[in-house]
Amino acid sequence: MKPTRRQLLLGGSVIGGGLLLGYATSGPTRPERAQGLAAKEGEHFVTTWLTIHPDNRVTVYVPHAEMGQGVHTSLPMMAAEEMEADWGLVDMVQAPADPIWANGPLGRGYLAGETPIPSALTGIVDASFFKIAEVMNLQITGGSTSVRFTGQWGMRMAGAAAKEMLIRAAADTWGVPEAELVARLSHVHHEASGRSASFGELAVKAAEYDPPNSPVLKSRENFTIIGTSKPRYDIPAKVDGSATYGVDVQMPGLKVAAIRQAPVFGGSVKSFDGTRALQSRGVSHVISTGDGVAVVADNYWRASQALELVDIEFDDGGNGSVSTQSMFAKFHNDIETGATEDDVIVGSTDNAFAESGHHLEARYEVPFLAHTCMEPMNCTVEIRDGKANVWVGVQDALGSKAKVAEIAGLSLDEVTLTPLMLGGGFGRRGPNSANFVEQATRIAMQVDAPVKLVWSREEDVQHDYYRPAVAAHLSASFDEKGNPTAWRNTYTRKDEPVEASNIPYKVANQAIRYVESPVHVPYGAWRSVAHTQHTFFNESFVDEMAHAAGKDPYAFRRDLLEDGSRHKAILDRAAKEAGWGTPLPAGRARGIAFQESFQTIVAQVVEVSLDEAGNPKVHRVVCAVDCGTVINPDGARAQIESGVIYGLTAALFGEITIEDGAVVQGNFTDYDAVRLAQSPKIEVHFIESDAPLGGMGEPGTPCIAPAVANALFTLTGTRVRTLPLMNHDFKAGPQLASAAD
Amino acid sequence: MTISITVNGKRRELDVEPDMPLLWVLRDELGLTGTKFGCGVAACGACTVHVNGEAMRTCTLPVDAVAGKEITTIEALNGGGPTLTSLQQAWIDHQVPQCGYCQSGMLMAVSSLLASNANPSDDEIDAAITNICRCGTYPRIRAAIRSLATV
Numbered sequence: 001m002k003p004t005r006r007q008l009l010l011g012g013s014v015i016g017g018g019l020l021l022g023y024a025t026s027g028p029t030r031p032e033r034a035q036g037l038a039a040k041e042g043e044h045f046v047t048t049w050l051t052i053h054p055d056n057r058v059t060v061y062v063p064h065a066e067m068g069q070g071v072h073t074s075l076p077m078m079a080a081e082e083m084e085a086d087w088g089l090v091d092m093v094q095a096p097a098d099p100i101w102a103n104g105p106l107g108r109g110y111l112a113g114e115t116p117i118p119s120a121l122t123g124i125v126d127a128s129f130f131k132i133a134e135v136m137n138l139q140i141t142g143g144s145t146s147v148r149f150t151g152q153w154g155m156r157m158a159g160a161a162a163k164e165m166l167i168r169a170a171a172d173t174w175g176v177p178e179a180e181l182v183a184r185l186s187h188v189h190h191e192a193s194g195r196s197a198s199f200g201e202l203a204v205k206a207a208e209y210d211p212p213n214s215p216v217l218k219s220r221e222n223f224t225i226i227g228t229s230k231p232r233y234d235i236p237a238k239v240d241g242s243a244t245y246g247v248d249v250q251m252p253g254l255k256v257a258a259i260r261q262a263p264v265f266g267g268s269v270k271s272f273d274g275t276r277a278l279q280s281r282g283v284s285h286v287i288s289t290g291d292g293v294a295v296v297a298d299n300y301w302r303a304s305q306a307l308e309l310v311d312i313e314f315d316d317g318g319n320g321s322v323s324t325q326s327m328f329a330k331f332h333n334d335i336e337t338g339a340t341e342d343d344v345i346v347g348s349t350d351n352a353f354a355e356s357g358h359h360l361e362a363r364y365e366v367p368f369l370a371h372t373c374m375e376p377m378n379c380t381v382e383i384r385d386g387k388a389n390v391w392v393g394v395q396d397a398l399g400s401k402a403k404v405a406e407i408a409g410l411s412l413d414e415v416t417l418t419p420l421m422l423g424g425g426f427g428r429r430g431p432n433s434a435n436f437v438e439q440a441t442r443i444a445m446q447v448d449a450p451v452k453l454v455w456s457r458e459e460d461v462q463h464d465y466y467r468p469a470v471a472a473h474l475s476a477s478f479d480e481k482g483n484p485t486a487w488r489n490t491y492t493r494k495d496e497p498v499e500a501s502n503i504p505y506k507v508a509n510q511a512i513r514y515v516e517s518p519v520h521v522p523y524g525a526w527r528s529v530a531h532t533q534h535t536f537f538n539e540s541f542v543d544e545m546a547h548a549a550g551k552d553p554y555a556f557r558r559d560l561l562e563d564g565s566r567h568k569a570i571l572d573r574a575a576k577e578a579g580w581g582t583p584l585p586a587g588r589a590r591g592i593a594f595q596e597s598f599q600t601i602v603a604q605v606v607e608v609s610l611d612e613a614g615n616p617k618v619h620r621v622v623c624a625v626d627c628g629t630v631i632n633p634d635g636a637r638a639q640i641e642s643g644v645i646y647g648l649t650a651a652l653f654g655e656i657t658i659e660d661g662a663v664v665q666g667n668f669t670d671y672d673a674v675r676l677a678q679s680p681k682i683e684v685h686f687i688e689s690d691a692p693l694g695g696m697g698e699p700g701t702p703c704i705a706p707a708v709a710n711a712l713f714t715l716t717g718t719r720v721r722t723l724p725l726m727n728h729d730f731k732a733g734p735q736l737a738s739a740a741d
Numbered sequence: 742m743t744i745s746i747t748v749n750g751k752r753r754e755l756d757v758e759p760d761m762p763l764l765w766v767l768r769d770e771l772g773l774t775g776t777k778f779g780c781g782v783a784a785c786g787a788c789t790v791h792v793n794g795e796a797m798r799t800c801t802l803p804v805d806a807v808a809g810k811e812i813t814t815i816e817a818l819n820g821g822g823p824t825l826t827s828l829q830q831a832w833i834d835h836q837v838p839q840c841g842y843c844q845s846g847m848l849m850a851v852s853s854l855l856a857s858n859a860n861p862s863d864d865e866i867d868a869a870i871t872n873i874c875r876c877g878t879y880p881r882i883r884a885a886i887r888s889l890a891t892v
Contacts, residue, residue, distance in 0.1 A: 068839025241775020423842030645877025
């Protein structure tokens with residue numbers, strides 16, 4: 001039986017224990033365990049995610065990694081709002097990697113059926129009732145989930161429960177009804193008698209009560225913290241060099257390892273000779289991890305230099321003849337001849353195509369993409385005396401901890417993981433992507449010292465878990481007036497989120513199908529996951545349909561959206577703010593794209609020109625965004641800006657190619673990124689509502705590639721059907737830059 | 742053979758290979774981890790420091806090339822005192838950093854630019870600041886630089 005949301009919110013110890021209900025299946029309650037683990041003398045946990053100190057300061061424990069998305073600030077804002085805390089008295093601490101701070105609300109969000117499980121969690125979460133306990137052991141940052149689940153169902157609930165307990169404590173102390181008390185700015189007031197007490201004064205008594213089962217949340221119009229821009233906690237340490245990332249770990253006796261991995265995915269070390277490397281200054285070990293060879297030395301440079309001296313023979317796992325070309329040939333062949341699975345079937349596209357005299361079809365492709373986090377992959381592990389210590393910045397601290405335990409043959413209790421700042425995540429440091437953690441563990445098992453494994457940028461580019469390369473064959477039919485009557489899409493690789501391939505438009509007959517077309521290149525979650533490829537396919541092809549029908553691309557989309565819908569409002573807002581239809585300077589054109597992802601609706605209008613060399617130049621990006629309620633407006637704007645630029649890098653330059661089974665590119669020199677000079681002016685406009693909270697870390701990314709490609713069509717007449725844009729010659733005159741037949 | 746350099750006002754005698762890049766001397770020998778490793782080929786700028794006041798990428802800069810020179814890292818951009826520079830404060834005011842990993846190098850590059858050109862145009866900023874930020878903080882970097890313009 002699928003549990004209802006109500007059952008989950010009011011559920012028993014295992015289900016309800018995720019945030020504040022006590023979690024008393026056996027042994028101490030969650031707050032008591034937290035008290036033992038993290039509270040200092042004189043501090044009291046009211047719930048597992050809040051501490052109230054005697055001096056009236058509040059610490060909020062955030063069970064997510066900070067990787068620049070601002071979650072270390074937005075989540076405390078949500079707790080403080082409900083608690084009626086004085087924001088100036090609120091501090092933030094990243095929760096230790098312990099299951100008591102695990103993301104119960106994250107699991108609950110999926111289990112309640114409010115959203116599909118994002119790819120970041122694929123393979124870990126099974127959306128069945130019996131997996132709840134397992135889900136509770138997540139401590140994952142990904143899938144734009146932090147605010148939506150931990151914030152909404154964790155932080156706000158915890159804050160509201162704390163407030164009710166504090167009010168009860170004041171009522172009992174003063175002998176007055178709770179109804180006469182009000183919490184405001186970290187104090188409880190009894191207006192009738194003029195008495196007041198600080199949260200800090202009431203905390204000891206409040207901690208005696210069981211947290212309420214269903215605390216009452218504030219309504220949006222009463223918010224005083226949510227919806228106001230708050231400076232991020234993590235920023236001051238990021239302007240003076242003091243922020244500590246995984247790669248910055250230092251300790252006495254620390255050794256540093258550099259690694260060379262089998263160039264072909266699926267390959268392994270056949271043999272190696274480390275004799276010459278071991279003669280180098282500072283080098284202590286040359287170790288095979290199975291998938292690579294590592295040199296351990298007293299500093300990174302010495303390890304990486306000595307690595308050059310190791311003779312290694314790799315096998316290719318039987319994948320040594322695969323190329324980008326052979327993979328795309330396979331994709332197109334599988335689409336045409338393989339066994340397809342139905343994704344979305346509405347009406348009959350066969351009938352619609354048969355009845356229509358006007359058809360359009362196109363083939364699209366997107367390449368593999370690496371994440372290139374600025375901080376290269378790294379992990380520090382010390383294994384001694386039957387215990388492991390791990391220092392790492394990852395998006396799933398508990399998953400990494402479990403991986404170390406598994407490889408080292410230890411129990412979870414014997415592994416301590418200290419989460420550190422991430423120098424970029426974007427999905428690369430998420431679940432099922434931890435090859436660097438596995439390698440660091442294997443190396444540390446053979447060294448009687450803490451070892452920090454640091455990848456070179458080349459290893460990072462060549463051993464990622466990539467945004468998959470995907471192909472799609474799209475077609476549409478129209479009636480005599482140019483209105484679409486059918487939409488068909490058959491694509492390779494079904495990925496998360498499951499709805500990414502859907503179209504938001506009213507087309508009466510739809511047949512969206514996919515074919516699995518497996519390749520040997522590892523894939524993973526890349527910012528916004530399957531939305532990147534599908535939004536490029538769908539929003540480019542919709543644009544083709546508009547032009548084929550002789551209609552304006554904005555008006556064509558608009559006519560296919562429900563009147564009065566949030567979707568239509570967002571499309572209209574972007575067009576209005578961008579001045580759609582108004583004249584532009586010569587040599588410039590606009591393009592538009594639209595997509596809902598992670599429950600956030602986004603429309604983008606771009607202005608594009610060609611520079612003297614014929615390269616696309618994006619001048620302006622206007623974004624309209626509906627994520628329900630905006631928590632930290634400046635932080636939310638920053639996330640959209642970030643998503644746009646991340647997507648623009650991929651649109652302009654992003655392409656990982658495969659030759660002889662291995663990645664061709666190796667560094668920023670051949671896998672470039674947008675820099676200041678290519679960075680457009682970005683404007684972000686929010687439409688707020690009481691709709692369920694949408695994600696913010698990813699929804700800025702999907703629209704930019706099709707919006708730019710659509711603008712380039714208007715500007716040059718060249719229709720882009722493959723990325724990146726740098727592969728196309730826009731000065732050569734109108735052409736169909738089509739996927740290969 | 743020892744190599745002598747001055748880092749953040751302090752003279753350091755180093756027993757290291759002369760071709761060890763300054764980046765790894767700073768990070769692994771001297772424990773100054775504010776300067777970051779990003780690419781190893783001087784393409785991203787995360788490792789930027791000041792050498793005799795000039796912004797230089799250190800991941801390919803052999804330590805013996807800076808022997809006897811004055812090196813300033815992010816840890817001492819403000820002279821090592823308790824007060825941030827106006828540039829660092831502008832970074833906070835504009836909420837520039839996201840993951841923050843590239844920002845040490847950004848700040849060193851920008852402070853060097855502003856030292857020689859207090860009021861750079863957009864084109865001059867584009868030409869001088871070629872560091873990579875994968876979080877895409879560029880619009881805020883530009884706004885923060887413009888806010889410091891002296892005109």
